[in-house]
Each structure stands twice: as structure tokens, then as C-alpha cells.
Amino acid sequence: xxxxxxxxxxxxxxxxxxxxxxxxxxxxxxxxxxxxxxxxxxxxxxxxxxxxxxxxxxxxxxxxxxxxxxxxxxxxxxxxxxxxxxxxxxxxxxxxxxxxxxxxxxxxxxxxxxxxxxxxxxxxxxxxxxxxxxxxxxxxxxxxxxxxxxxxxxxxxxxxxxxxxxxxxxxxxxxxxxxxxxxxxxxxxxxxxxxxxxxxxxxxxxxxxxxxxxxxx
Numbered sequence: 001x002x003x004x005x006x007x008x009x010x011x012x013x014x015x016x017x018x019x020x021x022x023x024x025x026x027x028x029x030x031x032x033x034x035x036x037x038x039x040x041x042x043x044x045x046x047x048x049x050x051x052x053x054x055x056x057x058x059x060x061x062x063x064x065x066x067x068x069x070x071x072x073x074x075x076x077x078x079x080x081x082x083x084x085x086x087x088x089x090x091x092x093x094x095x096x097x098x099x100x101x102x103x104x105x106x107x108x109x110x111x112x113x114x115x116x117x118x119x120x121x122x123x124x125x126x127x128x129x130x131x132x133x134x135x136x137x138x139x140x141x142x143x144x145x146x147x148x149x150x151x152x153x154x155x156x157x158x159x160x161x162x163x164x165x166x167x168x169x170x171x172x173x174x175x176x177x178x179x180x181x182x183x184x185x186x187x188x189x190x191x192x193x194x195x196x197x198x199x200x201x202x203x204x205x206x207x208x209x210x211x212x213x214x215x216x217x
Contacts, residue, residue, distance in 0.1 A: 003105045005159035006213070007150055007182070009168030010111035010118055011046060012190030014127060014206075017087040018043050024079035025057050031074050032058070032066045043191050047170040049112040049137045050075065076114075083117055089125050090189060096206035097130045099214060106157035106164075108133035110149045112172065115139055133157065145175035150182065167209060171195030185209055 011017045018039060025045075026036040037057065045056040054071040101107055107130060111118050115136025122128040133156060135149045142148045154161050166177025169190025174197035177184040186199040187206070203209045 002158055002160040003103070004163035004165065004213075005106040005108060005153055005157055005161075006100050007108045007110050007153055007164065007166050007177075008131070009144075009166075009170065009173045009187075009190075009192075010109050010113060010121070012169035012192045013090075013167060013173075013187045014093050014109070015087050015089055015121060015125065016191075017121070018046075018191055019086040020079070020082050020084070021046060021053075023082045023085065024075055025053070027078040027082075028054070028071055028074040029057065032061070032071065034058070034061060044193075047112065047172050047192050049143050050114060079117060083120055084124055087121060087125075089127075090206065092205050092207040094126055094130070096210040097127070099210045101130050103214065106133070106153070106159045107131045108135065108153040108157070110135045110144065110153060110166075110176075112137040112143045144172040145179070147176050147180035150176055150180040154180070165213065167206075168192070169194070171197055174199055 008014055022039045022042040025042045045053050050072055054075055055068050058065055058071050109131050113136055115138050118136045119134055122134055133153055137143045140149045140152055150166060161181055165183045165185055166173055167185040169187040170192030171194050174184050174194055184199040186194050186202040188202050188204050201212060
């Protein structure tokens with residue numbers, strides 16, 4: 001019988017990366033002659049990929065404002081330098097992933113963050129050893145909330161979609177999961193906005209998620 005896939009978002013689900021993202025955004029703004037933004041404002045821009053993040057972070061720049069492409073280049077450079085200053089795993093993450101992997105299930109990460117920094121974070125924090133598939137925002141032609149990257153994980157792994165889950169903290173995760181026909185878990189401990197999506201499960205830790213799906217039925 002095909003095994004399920006457990007597909008995780010990265011930021012706000014496996015790792016708390018808020019401060020390092022805000023640092024990169026505000027260094028980009030400094031370079032462009034703009035004042036810093038509060039942490040909560042920057043966090044509200046996260047979840048739709050780097051282009052949307054930079055567009056929103058520069059929306060107060062006036063007209064004509066700085067080029068979004070220039071901002072993306074600066075953001076990439078600063079984020080590469082500060083990627084792991086404060087980014088850390090949420091409590092219980094590695095234990096939960098270890099328990100899920102031990103069942104033979106297919107584990108994957110699908111993030112709208114570009115692949116190179118996503119893999120650096122996963123390598124440094126021990127996620128890569130447990131999660132063999134890491135799809136960044138440049139892995140497929142379309143990003144979440146489009147279901148394409150989730151469907152690609154199912155195709156690569158041969159997982160049973162009827163038993164598979166999308167786990168994340170943001171409306172893009174929940175919408176992508178719904179459109180891919182997966183069960184969906186909202187991580188309430190993350191920093192995303194679930195919007196109007198209604199998940200199948202909402203948890204306060206990944207330990208809680210693992211306990212739910214591994215409970216004997």
C-alpha cells in the first residue's frame with residue numbers, strides 16, 4: 001500500500017525565521033534610502049514568495065520608486081549574509097519529523113522561499129537528514145497557493161494522496177493543500193495568516209500533529 005506524504009511549509013512551520021527576514025528587508029530598505037519597518041509589518045508580507053515580499057516592502061517608496069528587481073537583488077544578498085543569525089527550529093520539530101519518518105511515510109518541504117537559502121537552512125538545522133525532498137519557490141513554474149509543487153511531491157514519491165497532508169501556517173499552504181486534494185493542518189504557532197481557509201486540523205506544535213496522525217485508528 002502506498003505510504004502517505006507529509007508536506008511541510010518551512011517558515012512559520014518548521015522554523016521561526018521572522019527576525020532574519022526582517023533584518024534582510026530593512027537592510028535592503030536602508031540601501032534604498034528608506035527607514036526600517038517594524039517586525040510585525042515585515043512578517044505580514046511573508047508567504048507569497050520573494051517578489052511579492054519586496055513589492056510590499058517597497059510600497060511606501062513613492063513614485064518613481066526603486067526597482068523591485070534591484071530590491072530583490074539587495075534582499076537576496078542581505079538574506080544570504082544573515083540567513084541563520086537567529087532562525088531556529090520550533091520546539092519538538094526534529095522529534096516529530098523523526099517519528100513520522102519512522103513509519104515509512106514520505107516527508108517533503110515545499111516553501112515559496114528560493115531553493116538555495118531554504119536548503120542552507122535545512123542543512124544547518126538538521127532537517128535535510130530527515131526530509132529528502134525540499135522544493136523551493138524556484139523548483140516549479142508556479143508557487144503556492146498553486147498546487148503544482150505539492151502535486152510534484154506526490155508524483156515523485158508515489159504517495160497516497162488520500163492519506164497525505166499539507167502542514168503550514170499560511171493561507172497559501174492551506175489553499176494549495178485544498179487544491180491538491182490533501183488533508184490540511186494549520187500550525188497556530190506560526191506567523192502566517194490562514195485567511196478564510198478551514199483546515200482539517202489545527203495544532204499548537206508539531207508534536208501534536210505527529211501524535212494525531214500516528215494515533216492507532
